[in-house]
Amino acid sequence: MAIPKLLLSLVALGNVLAHDNGLAITPQMGWNTWNHFGCDISDATILNAAKALIANNLTQFGYNYVLMDDCWHAPARDSATGAPVADPQKFPNGIKALSDEIHNLGLKFGIYSSAGVYTCGGKFGSLGFEEIDAKTYAEWGVDYLKYDNCFNEGLAGTPKISHDRYANMSRALNATGRPILYSMCNWGEDGPWNFAPTIANSWRISGDIVDMFDRFDERCPCTSVLDCKLAGFHCAMARIIDFAAPVGQKAHSGAWNDLDMLEVGNGGMTFDEYVTHFSFWSILKSPLILGNDVTNMSNETLTIITNKALIDINQDAGVGPANRMWKRTIPDGGDLQLWAGSLSNNRFVIALLNTSPKQQTTDVDFTDVFVDQGKAYQQQPYQLSDLWQKDSTGNWGKSVGTVQGSIRNVRIGAHQTKVWLAVPAPSSKRALGEL
């Protein structure tokens, strides 16, 4: 079937409407100081992490951005020029020297500020200083800006007000001539998935993550991000998965939903819970920004964050986030959720999540998985591999056989996620992409 002309022009338009700096073609990957170190940072914290990313081969998996979060600042800007100044105790050689060292290691360097008069840590913010800040960052060799939302003087409440405040920094970054990945962190306020794709490379969808599985906390009060009046913080990981479900449709190349930085390795969740965390951040195409101490990791942590099969899905160019196909409440508490997504080359990802406190058993019906692809796809056989098991050569993705119609009697433990790759079996007559 020929693709209708209107659809073709919409596809072309979609490309034009991305933030046009050539970055985050696939979700950005890296490491950030905040989740583990908070304000307790210095040039040593950042350089040691950069070296550890290399020593642990994490750079080979794509973790290339080294990101300095809040509290790098001196008490005040330069009184003569208004330019930002770094804390001379924490950064005795200045930020340019640090970024040079990061670049010499073959990595990229990022900085943090807030679209407000102060940062969240109470340092000077960038509201009204967009041009001089962007210019200084570019001079320092900055490749990435995480731009927060604290102390914004009430300049929020409608998409236009939020857009205009964040667009000012977007323009200032562009004017430097240096490609700087622009990571908006306005906590989902005013629906950034609707206004951010033309001005930023990614946008946070919710309040800050907390290193817990699903605990409800009044400080993260919303039940949906679509009508959220107070994003708050202390948002448990499984709640962010819920928040992400309806907005996946808004993400595309160069413009991603940011589910917040990873907590894997910070100690607040079990192994299975961190597997769930990493699985969903991968298949929902969130930026994968490590937030643990990469100089001191357990084998379990390293195992999770180097699951190449899941990273490949996250970095699969030209495909969007997986979608939730159903969510079933469990009488024991929590729910079972089925997610599915299309990958390149006629491959599919299927994920089953159990947020309940007890093991559950369920069938995964292909009428649900392939609802968008139609009957032929629902009926044909698939070769399945389990992406949390390794094959005989040590690669992630162990074959679990050929399956038709449904995956029957799947037993899934409390807080576990199972992720499968499904590829039409060779015996299937269907050609690539054919319906």
Ligand SMILES: *[C@@H]1O[C@H](CO)[C@@H](O)[C@H](O)[C@H]1NC(C)=O
């Ligand atoms: C600035 O924006 C223009 C037009 O959108 C784009 O072509 C260019 O690549 C951008 N430059 C940078 C450095 O982001």
Ligand SMILES: *[C@@H]1O[C@H](CO)[C@@H](O)[C@H](O)[C@H]1NC(C)=O
């Ligand atoms: C990193 O990769 C090299 C080979 O590329 C290997 O020899 C080494 O053991 C790996 N190190 C770690 C920590 O995985």
Ligand SMILES: *[C@@H]1O[C@H](CO)[C@@H](O)[C@H](O)[C@H]1NC(C)=O
């Ligand atoms: C954006 O910047 C312009 C100056 O370039 C300023 O007049 C305007 O108030 C700024 N808007 C916001 C929302 O900060």
Ligand SMILES: *[C@@H]1O[C@H](CO)[C@@H](O)[C@H](O)[C@H]1NC(C)=O
């Ligand atoms: C390394 O991690 C272990 C286990 O979490 C912890 O007990 C130890 O204090 C850490 N060491 C450093 C130097 O942070």
Ligand SMILES: *[C@@H]1O[C@H](CO)[C@@H](O)[C@H](O)[C@H]1NC(C)=O
């Ligand atoms: C990781 O596992 C290896 C053996 O598989 C062991 O020698 C090493 O001490 C472990 N490292 C940590 C940090 O647990």
